[in-house]
Amino acid sequence: MKAMVLNRITNLRENDSPLELTDIPKPLPGSKDLLVKVSACGVCHTELDEIEGRTPPTFFPIVLGHQVVGHIEEIGSKVNRFKVGERVGIAWIHAACGTCSHCREGNDNLCERFEASGRDAHGGYAEYTTISEDYAFPIPNIFTDLEAAPLLCAGTIGYRSLRLANMKDGDTLGLVGFGASAHLVLQMARHKYPNSKIFAFARSEGERVFACELGAFWAGDIDETPPEKLNCAIDTTPVWKPIVETLKNLAPGGRLVINAIRKEDIDKEQLLKIDYVTHLWHEREIKSVANVARQDVSEFLELAATIPIRPEVQAFRLEDANKALLELKTSKIRGAKVLAMQ
Ligand SMILES: [Zn+2]
């Protein structure tokens, strides 16, 4: 089968084609696994973190990709939740131990033995992939394959971030960075908290316009001061300056949720600008979001179908995965990028 394969860690600034189109054997499903013929796979910022080694894959060569939609072509002998021909999604959570206290409490995202799709197991930048039936999710009918793909990470982790933001209807919400995840969070937040004003912060004019089209109350650059203090904020940027800028905009008791698997080190010195009174005093909080739990994926897919959320999608051929990744790196974002097979 055709796959876009990562052979080693590399720096995208020096190497603009980190993935190589390769013919590799079609995977064989284990007894609890589904063999999925991939039709769409979302392209995520976390893939840049994997390629550049901030969250390195556990083996090479590896097939990346953790927002996978496809149809089941074959099932293992012990599979009982799914049938051949059904459409399923695969998310970042690929496996967890299932028995530790985190797993038992529904926080399998925090499990010590957490495994990620496309990092600790082959993912969806390929014609086929496998997944245990326990970590596969039915996709609501109203979404096309391409629309469903970005819901599986950008949407799901956005859902978890919004949950962790501890928001009440009427609270102000800041979305710092306006890419694939934030454009879905905005739609979710407007549905769940109709009386809340949403403030979007983005470097590019295009992203700011897009945020306003989707119903943001205000949009400005990362270092602009919004007209109101923020009760909650969700940061989806890969760097540190937005953290410092956002803390200063938080209302007393406000909470900043950092939705990023890893941050880049390029502007770490910005953190030295943190002043206790300006940025932290008045019980302002910072919380990170780690991975996604299975519960987040299923709850979010249901919510997304109810709202319904309409992901804005830009399709690329599997062979053009490097181009999609590079555009993501250089912030040419409007909505979400998805690889479409065939
Ligand atoms: Zn992702």
Ligand SMILES: [Zn+2]
């Ligand atoms: Zn566990």
